[in-house]
Structures are given as C-alpha cells and as structure tokens.
Amino acid sequence: MWTVKSLIESAADVLQRAGSHSPRLDAERLLADQLGCERLDLYRDAERPVSEVERDAFRERVRRRRAGEPVAYITGVAGFWTLDLGVDPRVLVPRPETERLVELALEHTKTHVPSPWRVVDVGTGSGALALALASELPDALVLAIDVSSDALDVARANAERCGLAGRVRFVCANVLAPLVTRPGSVDIVVSNPPYIAEWDPEVEPNVRRFEPGLALFGGADGLAVVRRVIAEAALALAPGGLLLVEIGHRQGAAVAEIARQHFDAVEIAQDYGRLDRVLVARQRGETAYAKLAPRLGVSRRPAESPPPLEPNDGPGPELAPADPRAAALDEAIAQAIPVVDISEL
Numbered sequence: 244m245w246t247v248k249s250l251i252e253s254a255a256d257v258l259q260r261a262g263s264h265s266p267r268l269d270a271e272r273l274l275a276d277q278l279g280c281e282r283l284d285l286y287r288d289a290e291r292p293v294s295e296v297e298r299d300a301f302r303e304r305v306r307r308r309r310a311g312e313p314v315a316y317i318t319g320v321a322g323f324w325t326l327d328l329g330v331d332p333r334v335l336v337p338r339p340e341t342e343r344l345v346e347l348a349l350e351h352t353k354t355h356v357p358s359p360w361r362v363v364d365v366g367t368g369s370g371a372l373a374l375a376l377a378s379e380l381p382d383a384l385v386l387a388i389d390v391s392s393d394a395l396d397v398a399r400a401n402a403e404r405c406g407l408a409g410r411v412r413f414v415c416a417n418v419l420a421p422l423v424t425r426p427g428s429v430d431i432v433v434s435n436p437p438y439i440a441e442w443d444p445e446v447e448p449n450v451r452r453f454e455p456g457l458a459l460f461g462g463a464d465g466l467a468v469v470r471r472v473i474a475e476a477a478l479a480l481a482p483g484g485l486l487l488v489e490i491g492h493r494q495g496a497a498v499a500e501i502a503r504q505h506f507d508a509v510e511i512a513q514d515y516g517r518l519d520r521v522l523v524a525r526q527r528g529e530t531a532y533a534k535l536a537p538r539l540g541v542s543r544r545p546a547e548s549p550p551p552l553e554p555n556d557g558p559g560p561e562l563a564p565a566d567p568r569a570a571a572l573d574e575a576i577a578q579a580i581p582v583v584d585i586s587e588l
C-alpha cells in the first residue's frame with residue numbers, strides 16, 4: 244500500500260537519479276500541489292494511504308519532472324516575493340535572485356522623495372517585478388512592458404490573480420520605445436532582460452529546452468537587450484531616477500562600462516550568493532535626454548511638466564539598435580500602439 248510518505252520517498256529517489264538538484268523538495272511540491280495542501284501538511288498525515296487515482300496522477304507529474312520540465316510549469320504556480328504567480332511556458336519561471344531588484348527599488352523609495360512613484364518594468368514576463376512593486380508601493384504608477392504579447396497575457400492574468408489589476412498597465416513594446424520621447428517621465432526602471440549569450444555552455448539544457456528563448460538569450464554576448472535598456476532608460480528617467488538591471492554574474496565589469504556612458508553614478512550590486520547580479524545606475528543632474536537632445540536635433544522638454552504627446556509622435560531619437568530587427572520592430576510598435584504618458588496612467 245502506498246502512503247504519502249512512501250510516495251515522496253520513491254519519487255525523490257527517481258528524481259535524484261534523473262539529476263534533479265532538489266529531488267525531495269520537487270517531490271514534495273508536486274504532491275502538495277496535487278493534494279491541495281501545503282508542503283508541511285504532507286508530514287502531518289504522512290502515513291495516509293494514497294488511492295490509485297492519486298498515485299497515477301502523481302506518477303504523471305513525476306514523469307514530466309524527470310524529463311526536465313520545471314516544477315513551476317507542472318504545478319502552474321511560482322512564488323515570487325510575497326505573491327503566487329501563474330506560470331506556463333510562455334514566460335520565464337521567476338527566480339529568487341530577481342527579488343534583489345525589488346529590495347533595491349524599495350530601499351531607493353525610502354531615501355528619495357518623489358511620490359507617486361512612476362515605475363516601469365522592462366521585460367515583465369509573468370509580471371513578477373511590476374506586481375511585486377505595485378503590491379509594496381500602493382500609490383505607484385506601474386507600467387509593465389514586454390515584447391511578447393503571450394507573456395503579457397500571463398502577466399495580466401497574474402495582476403487579476405493578485406488583486407492588482409487596476410494598479411499596473413501593460414504595453415507590448417520593444418524595451419522602452421514608448422517612453423524614450425518622454426524625458427523625465429519615469430522615476431524607477433527595473434528590468435530582468437534576457438542576458439545569456441546564445442553559445443553559453445553554462446546554461447542548463449533543461450532551461451534551454453523548456454523556457455522561452457526570447458526570455459533567455461541576448462545575442463552573441465548576451466548584452467543586446469541590456470545595452471538598449473541602459474541607453475533608453477537614460478532617456479526616460481528623471482533626474483535622481485534609478486535604473487536596476489539584472490545581469491549575469493560574469494557581466495558586471497562590461498555592463499558597468501556601458502552604463503557609465505549614460506549615467507552619473509554606477510555600481511554593481513551582488514546577490515546573496517555574493518555574485519554580481521544587479522546594475523544600479525543613478526541619474527544625478529540633467530537627464531541624458533537633455534544632454535543628448537541638442538545633438539540629436541530634438542527639442543528638450545522640461546522634466547517637471549512634460550506636455551502631452553501628439554498621437555503621431557514617433558518613437559524618439561534613434562538609438563543604435565543592437566539587433567537589426569529592433570529598428571523595424573520599433574517602427575511597427577510606434578504605428579501600432581499609442582505613445583504612453585505614464586504620469587497620466
């Protein structure tokens with residue numbers, strides 16, 4: 244006769260042999276989710292007999308996990324910050340290290356004055372960063388951008404699920420295309436962009452196999468989207484604004500060098516494993532837009548009270564796109580979506 248305990252032990256054994264880094268935890272999460280209880284509850288009734296139907300359903304879940312599928316795709320849920328987010332193969336499974344960006348953004352809001360905060364999450368995926376910040380900053384205006392409309396469907400459903408639907412706007416766009424013509428329109432930009440180099444041998448085969456390539460890979464050196472996030476955030480951020488970008492643990496020096504071309508104060512923050520993980524860049528004085536505008540032949544708009552944009556305003560000064568498809572995409576987006584004024588959301 245199978246019991247809760249013997250089922251967990253047998254699944255953990257199977258998953259360990261299949262190469263899982265956390266076989267017992269995986270087995271517990273799969274079974275707890277299936278039985279509709281918390282992991283700890285499994286051990287309150289560890290000798291409870293398991294029916295054949297329950298056992299067959301659990302076996303199917305273990306089979307999927309054994310084939311390398313992330314537990315979160317099997318259960319359909321991933322924890323991030325204080326939220327339970329729905330996830331599926333349209334979005335990256337949010338990772339614990341990304342919570343460091345939430346911590347750093349919240350620290351910034353304690354020492355700086357602007358309120359309501361105007362926050363943009365670039366590459367929102369499941370909505371993890373946008374929703375975590377909206378949940379912590381009740382007055383904030385939060386805009387979540389993703390180039391994938393599939394990902395935005397997941398993020399919107401998560402906003403509903405978390406009771407934050409009225410708090411976050413979602414826009415399908417390339418990086419910060421809708422905001423680069425809005426100097427000073429944003430106080431905080433957070434982004435966990437794709438930053439893995441396509442050839443990177445450190446990427447686990449199962450990550451490559453199951454999670455969306457658009458969420459993972461940033462061109463030959465991994466930094467194609469990161470470069471654009473930095474350059475475009477420098478245009479959109481207000482003086483005193485903050486940019487936080489998650490990066491790979493070997494990218495700190497290269498990313499800091501790129502950021503110094505656009506920002507006054509640049510540092511690389513580490514995660515709890517003491518690995519370089521987050522670009523922290525601040526704009527002290529005039530925004531980069533104000534500095535660049537005369538050279539680009541674009542008139543500077545005052546950061547304090549930007550006038551509303553005409554609907555046919557373009558995507559702004561042309562930035563050297565790292566990916567040749569990006570310029571075409573920007574153009575398509577400029578035609579397809581209204582330009583967003585985040586301060587009026």
Ligand SMILES: C[S@@+](CC[C@H](N)C(=O)[O-])C[C@H]1O[C@@H](n2cnc3c(N)ncnc32)[C@H](O)[C@@H]1O
Binds near residue numbers: 394417436459
């Ligand atoms: C690493 S995932 C991060 C998802 C989520 N923010 C998180 O931390 O779990 C990167 C996200 O960026 C999106 N993305 C990739 N290229 C983009 C671009 N050029 N502009 C906007 N979003 C992009 C992908 O669709 C994906 O959802």
